[in-house]
Amino acid sequence: MSNVCREVVTLQLGHYSNFVGTHWWNLQDASLSYDPETPPSEIQSDVLFREGQTPGGHVTHTPRLIAMDLKGSLRTLRQEGNLYDAGTDTSAATWEGSLMMHKESPPQKNSFLEDLDRMDSATLPAGAVSVDTVNSQLARVQKGYRLEGSVKVWSDFLRIHLHPRSVSVIHQYNHDGEAHRLETFGQGEGLLQGPLLEQLEDKLHFFVEECDYLQGFQVFCDLADGFAGLGSKVTEMLQDSYGGRGILTWGLAPVSHPDTTPMKELYHVLNCALGTVNMAANSSFFCPLTLRGGLGRRPSSPVAFPHLNYDPSLWYHSSSVLALALDALTLPYRLKDGAPMWQMADTLAVSGRKVVAAYGAVPFPMMHGAALPDALSACADALPWKPLSACPEPGDGRCYGQLVTLRGFEGQRLTSSLAPGTQPATPLHDLHRGEDVLESYVRSFYPRSPLALQLVSTPSALTPPFPQIFSHFLGPRGFLQSQPLPPGSRAVSLAPVMTSLQSGPAVGSWLSQLHSGAGALDIRRSAPSFLSQGPEMSDYKDALEELRLLGRCYRDGTMCSS
Template sequence: MRRSVEGCSELKKLFALHICLIPDASPAASRLAVSQEVLSGGSVQAWSDYLSVRLHPKSVYVIRQYMHDGDCGCLEAFGQGESLLQDPSCIEELEDRLHFYVEECDYLQGFQVLCDLHNGFSGVGAKVTELLCDEYSGKGILTWGLTPVTSNGGDSQKNVYRVMNTALGIARLSSHSSLFCPLSLRGALGLKPQPPVTFPYINYDASLNYHSSAILAAALDALTAPYRLSSSQGSMMHLAETLTFGGRKVVAAWASLPFPALRGSSLPDTLRAYPQALPWKLLSPCGERKVGCCFAQSVVLRGIRKESHVSSCPGEPPTAPLHACESTEQTLQRYLHTLFPGAFSTSHVLEQPCHTLPPYPQFFSPLLTRQGFLLDKPPRYSSTAVESVPVLAALQSSPLLHTLLYGLYKDVQKLNTRRWASFFSAGVEQDDFQEALEELRTLSQCYEMGFEADESEDEADSD
């Protein structure tokens, strides 16, 4: 298994370290010809095949105790991951690698941590964020918990382990992070399977991590723009503080990929086509897909020209309030205020689109132009690759998260933990497990509306 700490990059003289807790690549997969795989649409297995920049030796730490793949020797339980970072020599080496990069920073914004939730990396991530929280108090820690779209539904042990790892991971990661966001195209995190997220202009294979990770990467690139832009006054901590008030440390991600703008249409005309809800999809597995109210949100729209707020009929009086706006930023902000009148909303509009040249998969609809805008009808010839797409993405503190957190809590509560002694033999104590479940339940209550709180109390009384 591999833990990669990527080098920091300068943006407005502020720095962030990106810590990715990811599996190593297999030797066979590393010999794949990337260009041939992309062009032929073949099944790509290894993330490292697409690295165009060599990683610094200080940025890679290989966990040799566990295999990357196979039926045995896998890092499959939360306690196994936690125990890895209880070794003093491991902690010392990790701190040495962190200090190597931190010392290169003029001003450290904080850390981004990406890790799996469904396996033992959940425990590794929990200990890493705890270390960062203790040693770099006051710095932003934004954590993204990843879960594969599909899993082995026929293996009851793996399914139960997945849910228990996820519950422990969310409870621990959120407590040590400034902000925590679960990211997945999976329908739900609980025991009951649900169909994966679908997109109207993307035909992706949910069984390929190559496809699902490409979608999530495009969304993540947009979601993190507010503190990476040289023109922005915000920081990682500022973003977290605007979304996590009231104890709501968990946020949900939404994305429209691509943003469905007709070629040549103005932004007001595009938004007016969706008067009740934005055309985005939920990327945090809450089990529900409908847009409702929210407490706070950070919205980013990229790939839209600054002059696109102008009506398609210049010189005529505005036909709607959106057409009266003086900029794309004002147009988006007014639209958000109309849809979410009680929410604290921040918005950013960027001209630069999301680039989708190889090795990005070409799974787009033929209705898209080379720049990712919609056509009125399919072209006669659709051999042109989509080189870029506009993207709309948002982080929301929303009542939907009550469904995710409380539903996961209820699923784990129903399990007979005595049947899964092997999970606890890896290092998690029963008392600590129950404490984490109570933290999860308490966290879920932060997202309740009035009538939901009454229902939850009734359910608790009946348990």
């Protein structure tokens, strides 16, 4: 079964999830190679991509993706995409009277999208799209796009073509403006019915039925707005319809929201609480992902990384950091000989504890030319990763299950090359396998906890329009240099990353804080409109009680009910 492709269908629910997803798909696309002379990759791209053919006969590779967002969120992106454009159908036009046409100017494209259009039109015959258009040219273009001022929506930096069935627009709610906003959990829950439900089922059937060995679904879902309610219903539907498959759900929250108010901040807390308990119940595991210092109304400072200079308030920046972490977090079930989703979930969701926390060293600090024992010995006093789930590590070495992934050490040594008779600098330098080096290091912090490891030499490939947020001490391959690089040096094009997924008492503390933040509110007095479209007050109280019990089973070691 090692050569069998276990396909995954991805769902992106909400605007910030589509920001993260766009960066994540750009990373996947940048790592694709269409050169038959290139050595086979450790990563199996067909897990995520499907092969198709345009009417012009050109082979395409598009994501096996369903992306849902609100009216007005696409800007320059056509909902049906550009791959299978059959032109304008005028067969139904029967009116023969006079017509008055009002033409609205389309949104202006930024410099990156304009360059993409030029590449496509210069390379392709009319009506066809070549799979290697972006990779073959952008990989050669060392152009530093500065899109911070021009990115309004996620399609402003989307570098790949999507299948016509991928994008779904929810017309009942607006992306911009004050009216008709998707702000509460109940609004989102009420969406999955009628035409939207039929549309989602149709898209799922299309992508699922062409899979030979479907291993499951990965769901990226906004956690702080009404999409938390929609995500709860979508994961419930997936569990009912595809119960034997893996459902790995990532609840995403930005550091800040534009035009927020105290009432909206209160809504965010309630949505996070209800979304967490419901999506966790319907998923193989649920992992919140955010660079906020907490999901309450008074979070601490955003997460800082030693070798990144990112602006936490820019969704374009914060989503790129989370996408780079996700590129490592999702790696185990995308490898040719990797563990399937269900096995990854069983490793982490021990005794029904299905909420897990993520941590990441983005990028992993490794000196150019150094060995892995050197890099880890430099972090002997503290683990190199930072919280990616607003869940600080307690530092007491307790953990029910942990999966550590290190990727991107290509060209570096995993062990020390000691001359005979040389005294090793540390115990790590005396080990002879990279897996043993990493395990010994992690066990120095978690000596008795179950541990699974994944080492992959291939780094994340960074090509335009990934933002230039890296320290001047990082070279083009993402390794540390002893001196800062001079201005105008080649941009970082590869990134080593280390991540950890954990289920432990720290998650219980996080869940308890989430419960306390929501439970302390007199919702009838503080936010009377929150429940106007559901759930019922009794269901709301039941959900908070489930959240409280879920947090408790992480603390006292009892088994959680599924």
